[in-house]
Amino acid sequence: MIKKLFAFALVSLLAFTLTACSTNTAKGPVNISLTLWDEVQAPIIQKNIDRFNTLNEGKIKATIELVPWSNYWQKLDASLGSAASADVMWMNVYLPKYVDGKVVKALDEFIKKDKLDLTQYVTARVDAFKYKNQQYSLPKGLDAVFVAYNKEIFDKYSVEYPKEGWSWDDMRAAATKLRDAIAAKSGKEYPIAMELDGQPSYINFIQQNGSAYLSADGKTTNIGDAKAIDAIQQVVNLMSDKLMAPYTVLSETKGTDMFVSGQAGIVFIGSWKASVLNESSLGKAGKIGLVQMPKMASSNTSVLGGLGYAMSANTKNPNEAWALIKFLTSEESETFEAKNGIDFPANIKAQAEYVKSFPNISGQVIANATLTGFPYPSNGNFEWTTFVDDAITLALSGKAPVAETLKAGAVKAQEVLDKLNK
Amino acid sequence: MKPKKKHSKFKSKDTLAAYLFISPMLIGIFIFFVFAFLQNIYFSFNKVGAFDTPTFVGIDNYRRLLTDPIFLIALKNTIFYTVLGVPLVVFFSILIAWFLNQKIKGQSIYRTAIFLPAITMPAAIGLLWRWLLNYQYGIVNYIIVKLGGTAVAWLSDTNTVKWAILLVLVWSMVSYQVIIMLAGLQGISKTYYEAAEVDGASKWQIFFKITLPLLSPTIFFVTIMSTIGILQIFDFIFLMIQRTAVAYQYSMSLVSYFYELAFTQNLRGYASAVSIVLFVIILIITVIQFVGQKKWVNYD
Numbered sequence A: 001m002i003k004k005l006f007a008f009a010l011v012s013l014l015a016f017t018l019t020a021c022s023t024n025t026a027k028g029p030v031n032i033s034l035t036l037w038d039e040v041q042a043p044i045i046q047k048n049i050d051r052f053n054t055l056n057e058g059k060i061k062a063t064i065e066l067v068p069w070s071n072y073w074q075k076l077d078a079s080l081g082s083a084a085s086a087d088v089m090w091m092n093v094y095l096p097k098y099v100d101g102k103v104v105k106a107l108d109e110f111i112k113k114d115k116l117d118l119t120q121y122v123t124a125r126v127d128a129f130k131y132k133n134q135q136y137s138l139p140k141g142l143d144a145v146f147v148a149y150n151k152e153i154f155d156k157y158s159v160e161y162p163k164e165g166w167s168w169d170d171m172r173a174a175a176t177k178l179r180d181a182i183a184a185k186s187g188k189e190y191p192i193a194m195e196l197d198g199q200p201s202y203i204n205f206i207q208q209n210g211s212a213y214l215s216a217d218g219k220t221t222n223i224g225d226a227k228a229i230d231a232i233q234q235v236v237n238l239m240s241d242k243l244m245a246p247y248t249v250l251s252e253t254k255g256t257d258m259f260v261s262g263q264a265g266i267v268f269i270g271s272w273k274a275s276v277l278n279e280s281s282l283g284k285a286g287k288i289g290l291v292q293m294p295k296m297a298s299s300n301t302s303v304l305g306g307l308g309y310a311m312s313a314n315t316k317n318p319n320e321a322w323a324l325i326k327f328l329t330s331e332e333s334e335t336f337e338a339k340n341g342i343d344f345p346a347n348i349k350a351q352a353e354y355v356k357s358f359p360n361i362s363g364q365v366i367a368n369a370t371l372t373g374f375p376y377p378s379n380g381n382f383e384w385t386t387f388v389d390d391a392i393t394l395a396l397s398g399k400a401p402v403a404e405t406l407k408a409g410a411v412k413a414q415e416v417l418d419k420l421n422k
Numbered sequence B: 001m002k003p004k005k006k007h008s009k010f011k012s013k014d015t016l017a018a019y020l021f022i023s024p025m026l027i028g029i030f031i032f033f034v035f036a037f038l039q040n041i042y043f044s045f046n047k048v049g050a051f052d053t054p055t056f057v058g059i060d061n062y063r064r065l066l067t068d069p070i071f072l073i074a075l076k077n078t079i080f081y082t083v084l085g086v087p088l089v090v091f092f093s094i095l096i097a098w099f100l101n102q103k104i105k106g107q108s109i110y111r112t113a114i115f116l117p118a119i120t121m122p123a124a125i126g127l128l129w130r131w132l133l134n135y136q137y138g139i140v141n142y143i144i145v146k147l148g149g150t151a152v153a154w155l156s157d158t159n160t161v162k163w164a165i166l167l168v169l170v171w172s173m174v175s176y177q178v179i180i181m182l183a184g185l186q187g188i189s190k191t192y193y194e195a196a197e198v199d200g201a202s203k204w205q206i207f208f209k210i211t212l213p214l215l216s217p218t219i220f221f222v223t224i225m226s227t228i229g230i231l232q233i234f235d236f237i238f239l240m241i242q243r244t245a246v247a248y249q250y251s252m253s254l255v256s257y258f259y260e261l262a263f264t265q266n267l268r269g270y271a272s273a274v275s276i277v278l279f280v281i282i283l284i285i286t287v288i289q290f291v292g293q294k295k296w297v298n299y300d
Helices: A002-022 A042-055 A069-079 A095-100 A108-114 A123-128 A151-156 A168-184 A202-208 A226-240 A247-252 A255-260 A271-279 A318-328 A331-339 A348-356 A363-371 A383-397 A402-420 B002-044 B060-067 B069-100 B107-119 B122-132 B139-146 B161-186 B190-198 B203-231 B235-240 B246-250 B254-264 B268-296
Strands: A030-036 A060-066 A088-091 A137-139 A145-150 A190-193 A264-270 A288-291 A308-311
Touching: A030 A042, A030 A069, A030 A318, A042 A060, A042 A318, A042 A331, A060 A318, A088 A318, A095 A308, A108 A318, A123 A137, A145 A151, A145 A271, A145 A363, A151 A264, A168 A190, A168 A226, A168 A264, A190 A255, A202 A226, A226 A383, A226 A402, A247 A383, A247 B246, A255 A264, A255 A271, A264 A271, A271 A363, A288 A363, A308 A318, A318 A331, A331 A348, A348 A363, A383 A402, A383 B246, B002 B268, B060 B268, B069 B107, B069 B161, B069 B203, B069 B246, B069 B254, B069 B268, B107 B161, B122 B139, B122 B161, B122 B235, B161 B203, B161 B235, B161 B246, B190 B203, B203 B268, B235 B254, B254 B268
Parallel strands: A030 A060, A030 A088, A190 A264
Antiparallel strands: A088 A308, A137 A308, A145 A264, A145 A288
16 A cells, blocks of 8 residues: 555656646747637737747747637636736726736836837827826727718618718707608608617717716716716607617617618717628618717717737736737737728727728728727726616616616715725 | 455445545535535625635625615516416426327427427527517517507516516426426326226316326426526526616516626625525525425325
8 A cells, every 4th residue: 555655656746847847948939828809800810920920930929819708808807817817818998907906917117128109009098008007008909989871761761961070960850851751651760770888879978968977087977967967868869759769679679780781770880890881781782871970069079999908917928928919019910900900900000001991881980080089988897887877778768767867876886986986 | 254354345445436436526516516605605705806805894795785776676586587487387387298198199299399498508599589579570579460469578678578588488497397297297107097087087186186196296396496497597687688778677687686796896795695695595495395395295
């Protein structure tokens, strides 16, 4: 028995030393991994990575770890904080959560060492990844929100196309004409459709009307004040005046789906759907027009989201990870992405190619929307956002009066915010 | 003497081998169930974010539950699904199993058709029904309108959404429980029926005085399993209702709320407390059912 135990211990000791040795090779390329979720973008990014690997032949080898959107954040959360996580990852507005969790690495030292010129990127996107005065990500792209309209429907019912610089009243006027013409011909289309998610809808309207979903300093939510209440009331009015599809329809069928199947004349839509519009049969027939959002009381500014590349705090290869991040956000790499229409680049010189990459829709409208946009309002905490979003949802549904509902939601959200900012 | 020694040595070697064989599974169960369960209890007394180490907060999470209106809504909805769902599942599974047990033409076709939902992925069921029940474009409303009625907003009208979820839930659960009920029915010895017929019993009398009592162990099993299953409902709500639609707030279950607290709001300690409360509810109900079985379940 003792003999057997001794033999077993000896063998395991040998096995352990062997494995320890094998991870210690100084020769051979360093392996780093990039994790991301979009299977549409992945093949294009893979080509950029192939170029990176060729340039760094023998020294660095990068691979992509594709995780579907539905699991991406769960998997990331589970793996960060251990050495098994990916070295580089896609990051968005959730950044503060990861900085506070101390699982992402600040990039300032690398930026300084390489004297990287940050003005090559859209400033708003660089700032979006600055938290507590440190830079945690280099920006990859940005998304903006705009309006798509169905030229077929406008032609069929003899209404003039929306013009750049139009106002909310202009939109109401056009939608009214559509509504009446559609009813006269017993059509089933709706003048306007909308997604119920905040980013392509109410986050914009609240800002455009002069209020804010979250204040610029990240400390207060203003959805309870008069201008925000008015913005939501205007949306409710669109539905009660039958200028927009009723809440029932919108909550069961996505606005984008309705639009590309010819069920809506106008839709508010985000640039992440640009390729959907471009590839749709409506788009291929040249029947989709784009225009910026109509102006409300203050402006027609669009919310700007966007992704960046961040580095794991526990990576064993920070220098190699930094090399990858710098490479993927360079003008050359982002130009390649733009040429393939997968993302509107945050790298300013690369943006021209994006506009050219959409034969069926006007990429220029998207580019213009990014010039007047405001950064996505988030402080990385989602406890307060649930109170705000649920209140706005309740108000939009018409089940409760707008003013009271928004004020009640604002109070509950502010309680959480105050605790966060104590 | 010698044979005895050999026998005991043989027995302990056998036992050791047995333990070695089941140890991988035991280790897995210990880590992923027992340890996770105990850790869940521990978390419920702490504040746990996505990455922080848990900070002890005592019974704060449980106190918060008492005044959380959303928790109460989720609890109310879960009770609705269970109180209505379990009797419906039991009733229909008995009815359909009895029907499938008769000698009729095409019996195998009926059995296959009824068993299909049991072997279909919940994701497929949820997504299909989501389109069937679509207000504007769904087949169900199309048929209703063709027959002269008005379309119902099954999944977005806050008054009907719970019923729509209940419908899909019962539909998919019955399919599985019918198999169990059918096995129970077929386990009833024919001699009982023959004796009853000889005594001149009517079909109703046979059903209520012979079939049901002899089926009661199976009914008991189906009741317990469907209660436990329905109390944990999550997937159909998640698949059929958009989070951003107001109908979600009127149909969410306790597990829906747990999911959102843990993974969207990153309040994992509070989420654990919700799951512990659900566990206690299931435990109490199951104990009551086990104690109550003496009153109506016949074990021969």
